[in-house]
Amino acid sequence: MAMRYLLLFATLTSPLLAQLADGPGMAETEKNCKGCHEVERSVSLRQDKGGWNNTLTKMVGFGMKAKESDLAIIADYLAKYYPADSMPPLNINTAAATELESRLGMRRSQAAAFIEYREKNGKFKTITELKQAPGIDPAKIESKKTEIIF
Numbered sequence: 001m002a003m004r005y006l007l008l009f010a011t012l013t014s015p016l017l018a019q020l021a022d023g024p025g026m027a028e029t030e031k032n033c034k035g036c037h038e039v040e041r042s043v044s045l046r047q048d049k050g051g052w053n054n055t056l057t058k059m060v061g062f063g064m065k066a067k068e069s070d071l072a073i074i075a076d077y078l079a080k081y082y083p084a085d086s087m088p089p090l091n092i093n094t095a096a097a098t099e100l101e102s103r104l105g106m107r108r109s110q111a112a113a114f115i116e117y118r119e120k121n122g123k124f125k126t127i128t129e130l131k132q133a134p135g136i137d138p139a140k141i142e143s144k145k146t147e148i149i150f
């Protein structure tokens, strides 16, 4: 019984405790990037290494005292785990027309046809099923399938 509560507690609290992606450079980032603001703020951007280097330069300008060697490690860490092209997954069963347009390159009329079909027929469960829906470009879905959730 106690164990069950412990597990529940761990499940509920872990997203709050695990603030940074686990990987090489996490310790250096944690140490240097939580002094002035929450560490969540430090990883609130998604950008390439050049972008992250600019942010680090900006933080140094604000008075961050990090070793040169740490800066290089942190830049690598941030560019790897918080990269420019990382998009949150697209839930195809709840996505709004604007999201379908921007994420899947649909025209407005295609997004409208798709949503109408989704409302009538209920939730999609597989990529194969999704590819057959109106307004959908199967090739586009194939290329984006790792971003799509149901």
Ligand code: HEC
Pocket: 029, 032, 033, 034, 035, 036, 037, 041, 042, 043, 044, 045, 055, 056, 058, 059, 062, 063, 064, 065, 074
């Ligand atoms: C010496 C204090 C200090 C430290 C240490 C620090 N920051 Fe900042 N950071 C700031 C200030 C000041 C702002 C701007 C806050 C504001 O506008 O309210 C900021 C804002 C940010 C923002 C928001 C976007 C932006 O560009 O304004 C990001 C992202 C960020 N910091 C990343 C980092 C990272 C990554 C680290 C660790 C490498 C870090 N910070 C360490 C002072 C610091």
